[in-house]
Amino acid sequence: MNDVERTDVLVIGSGFGGAIPAYHLAAGGARVVVLERGPWLDTAEYEHDFKLGSSYTRIFDFTVGDGMSVLGGNCVGGGSVVYFAAMPRAPRFVFERRGSVKRRMWPAAISRDTLEPWYDRVAESISITQQGWEDVSYAGGLWAAACRHSGRSANPVPAAVDTSACVNCNWMMAGCRFDAKQSLLVNYLPAAIAHGAEVRPLHEVQSITRTPDGGYRVHYKIVHGEDYRLTEGEGRIEAKVVVLAAGAAATPVILQRSERELGAMPYAVGRYFSGNGERLNTAVLNEDRVREVLGLERGDGLAYAANQIGKGPTVANWDRLDGSLPEYTRYSLEQLYFPPGLGTILALADGPEPTWFGPAKKEMLERWQSWLIIFQMIEDDNEGVFGPPPERGNADRVSQQMLGVGRLSYKPTATTQAAWAMADAECKEILERDGLATVTPWTNDLVGAYTVHPLASCRIGDDPYTSALDDRHELRGHPGIFVTDGSAVPGALTVNPAMTISALAERAVPAIVAAARERGVEVEYGAPAPDGSTAGRRAAAPLAAALLRG
Amino acid sequence: MASSPEETKVETLEALADTIVPGPRRGPRDRAVAGVSRTGGAVAAGALDLLRWDATGVSGSLDDYARSLNEHAGGYAAEHGIAVDEDTPAFVALPYDDRAALVRQLTAPGHPEKALWVLLVLFCYMAYDSAAHLHTADAIRAGHPGLTAMGITRPDDDGLWRFPSWSYGRPLADPHPDTTASGSPR
Numbered sequence: 001m002n003d004v005e006r007t008d009v010l011v012i013g014s015g016f017g018g019a020i021p022a023y024h025l026a027a028g029g030a031r032v033v034v035l036e037r038g039p040w041l042d043t044a045e046y047e048h049d050f051k052l053g054s055s056y057t058r059i060f061d062f063t064v065g066d067g068m069s070v071l072g073g074n075c076v077g078g079g080s081v082v083y084f085a086a087m088p089r090a091p092r093f094v095f096e097r098r099g100s101v102k103r104r105m106w107p108a109a110i111s112r113d114t115l116e117p118w119y120d121r122v123a124e125s126i127s128i129t130q131q132g133w134e135d136v137s138y139a140g141g142l143w144a145a146a147c148r149h150s151g152r153s154a155n156p157v158p159a160a161v162d163t164s165a166c167v168n169c170n171w172m173m174a175g176c177r178f179d180a181k182q183s184l185l186v187n188y189l190p191a192a193i194a195h196g197a198e199v200r201p202l203h204e205v206q207s208i209t210r211t212p213d214g215g216y217r218v219h220y221k222i223v224h225g226e227d228y229r230l231t232e233g234e235g236r237i238e239a240k241v242v243v244l245a246a247g248a249a250a251t252p253v254i255l256q257r258s259e260r261e262l263g264a265m266p267y268a269v270g271r272y273f274s275g276n277g278e279r280l281n282t283a284v285l286n287e288d289r290v291r292e293v294l295g296l297e298r299g300d301g302l303a304y305a306a307n308q309i310g311k312g313p314t315v316a317n318w319d320r321l322d323g324s325l326p327e328y329t330r331y332s333l334e335q336l337y338f339p340p341g342l343g344t345i346l347a348l349a350d351g352p353e354p355t356w357f358g359p360a361k362k363e364m365l366e367r368w369q370s371w372l373i374i375f376q377m378i379e380d381d382n383e384g385v386f387g388p389p390p391e392r393g394n395a396d397r398v399s400q401q402m403l404g405v406g407r408l409s410y411k412p413t414a415t416t417q418a419a420w421a422m423a424d425a426e427c428k429e430i431l432e433r434d435g436l437a438t439v440t441p442w443t444n445d446l447v448g449a450y451t452v453h454p455l456a457s458c459r460i461g462d463d464p465y466t467s468a469l470d471d472r473h474e475l476r477g478h479p480g481i482f483v484t485d486g487s488a489v490p491g492a493l494t495v496n497p498a499m500t501i502s503a504l505a506e507r508a509v510p511a512i513v514a515a516a517r518e519r520g521v522e523v524e525y526g527a528p529a530p531d532g533s534t535a536g537r538r539a540a541a542p543l544a545a546a547l548l549r550g
Numbered sequence: 551m552a553s554s555p556e557e558t559k560v561e562t563l564e565a566l567a568d569t570i571v572p573g574p575r576r577g578p579r580d581r582a583v584a585g586v587s588r589t590g591g592a593v594a595a596g597a598l599d600l601l602r603w604d605a606t607g608v609s610g611s612l613d614d615y616a617r618s619l620n621e622h623a624g625g626y627a628a629e630h631g632i633a634v635d636e637d638t639p640a641f642v643a644l645p646y647d648d649r650a651a652l653v654r655q656l657t658a659p660g661h662p663e664k665a666l667w668v669l670l671v672l673f674c675y676m677a678y679d680s681a682a683h684l685h686t687a688d689a690i691r692a693g694h695p696g697l698t699a700m701g702i703t704r705p706d707d708d709g710l711w712r713f714p715s716w717s718y719g720r721p722l723a724d725p726h727p728d729t730t731a732s733g734s735p736r
């Protein structure tokens with residue numbers, strides 16, 4: 001007698017990479033179970049509170065590594081619940097990148113053109129607003145005005161935010177209390193559940209083993225609802241197909257831990273990690289100069305002093321997103337909000353010896369409302385490598401929630417450092433012009449570099465030596481395991497990656513459906529968008545047919 | 551007069567917190583706070599309350615942290631020829647600039663204990679910049695030194711922030727000429 005639970009498709013993770021396949025597979029008729037490591041919060045549970053134990057720390061994970069720390073979602077809905085909802089498509093040149101492997105990193109089958117129908121499917125499924133200047137926060141407006149003052153362009157960033165419901169509280173990272181953010185909790189996930197998918201929070205997958213019939217057995221532990229350092233039991237589920245989407249800081253760790261039972265993993269599992277080339281600069285504005293030089297006034301006597309107000313990033317400078325420029329010199333500079341508590345310790349106070357603590361830093365904090373944070377996304381070199389997995393999960397948890405120590409090592413190459421230096425210099429050039437501000441980068445000395453967009457730790461590609469997945473997202477050598485989260489993206493995108501991760505997940509679905517059908521699952525491909533819209537499905541149909549055939 | 555082990559621990563950790571975000575001395579006998587700033591710093595913000603909370607994961611290690619910090623401080627003092635009062639924990643006995651220099655050493659890339667010290671100073675800092683041991687609205691209402699100094703506004707009566715004015719409301723730059731119909735770069 002074998003009492004192990006069985007399902008057709010087991011999805012690990014409920015962020016973009018998990019929710020999108022879960023919806024399509026459930027809508028197509030498969031039995032789908034989604035295991036999510038983090039908790040499942042309702043809108044009313046999203047708090048405006050920095051106290052440890054509030055939603056802010058329950059749904060976020062901050063994993064410290066050697067040279068790179070990663071911030072990521074840890075809840076049902078994953079990154080979509082905690083992210084700032086910027087949804088640009090990646091520029092065309094990104095897909096032609098050669099990176100450290102010195103040949104095209106992306107599979108031949110994928111370019112901006114061939115991904116466009118899949119981007120469209122996402123845009124039909126997640127409500128994305130093309131923000132107007134009336135939506136742009138003071139911080140975004142200030143960044144735009146500074147860009148124009150220095151002869152540059154600036155774009156309002158497309159965002160998955162219902163601006164009519166948004167109150168500009170800037171608490172997006174704690175979950176949106178006002179249902180303005182169009183997270184996966186308002187589109188793909190409820191649609192998946194309506195089609196019978198089961199989503200189980202606080203189920204942390206540890207490893208995958210094989211069953212005698214060619215399927216997989218997924219082993220999980222149940223995480224304590226308040227103190228994530230503790231577990232309250234364990235279990236396993238057998239599935240014919242596994243979709244792995246635990247996030248780029250966790251997906252390779254699960255595979256590494258599974259290697260002993262599953263057999264050798266492709267070389268690229270846990271290698272080629274990219275932090276999306278991210279780095280932050282802080283500008284401390286001179287309010288008088290903002291008024292005099294840029295002519296900005298809020299109408300209440302203040303020129304700016306509005307760091308606290310807004311909805312994350314609203315304006316980006318894309319002048320360097322130019323495919324004719326050499327690789328590693330292309331980047332975007334995006335206005336961002338970064339809340340206290342999660343990292344502003346890394347902001348450096350200006351001076352002969354810039355410092356992250358002490359009297360000078362305290363003075364800088366006293367001008368916090370006049371901060372403007374600029375987020376750089378450069379092309380990094382995929383330097384990250386994961387060491388042997390920890391005992392459980394992807395980190396040794398230190399605090400009851402949020403803070404843990406992982407196994408990622410990231411030593412930025414001279415190329416990456418040069419790109420950061422170039423972007424730092426440009427931030428300074430824009431914002432220190434005419435005495436507008438004092439600009440300093442965040443230090444990499446304390447917790448290494450810092451990313452909110454981990455990528456590429458289990459990536460797609462055509463070359464088996466530098467990619468863990470084929471161009472249909474199937475794990476090389478392990479048929480029936482698909483990886484669909486940020487770890488599948490081959491490298492840095494120079495823009496926020498959620499839209500590209502989602503488009504790739506949409507594109508991956510036909511092959512997952514085909515694999516399930518080969519294993520006897522009665523499932524069809526062809527669900528409309530979660531709200532029933534069908535234009536995107538029609539446009540992608542020819543591409544989907546080819547992917548279904550393999 | 552020599553301190554009890556508990557007093558030594560508290561003074562040492564307060565001195566560390568005060569090094570990260572400094573504040574004013576609480577009285578003539580205050581040795582832990584170096585007094586290099588006139589407004590409340592991490593100690594007044596409640597750093598010790600945060601460090602002692604088991605949710606942080608450091609509360610069980612504070613004795614070891616304090617002992618180790620004083621050992622490092624003793625070594626630092628000897629190395630730099632600084633005479634320290636033997637009745638005072640070595641880190642507390644150091645002048646502010648030397649406390650800061652030692653913190654820089656312990657948290658510098660390559661220091662074997664770096665990760666441990668970064669963890670501790672992170673919570674010292676968070677006590678000031680986000681009052682992570684208190685409900686934020688309560689902390690602001692009570693005049694928490696960090697949140698007050700940063701100018702974080704009060705929430706509405708239901709504890710939520712809303713900003714009725716958020717935008718300059720006019721075009722402030724020309725978009726990139728290659729912007730696509732979806733609002734993305736080409």
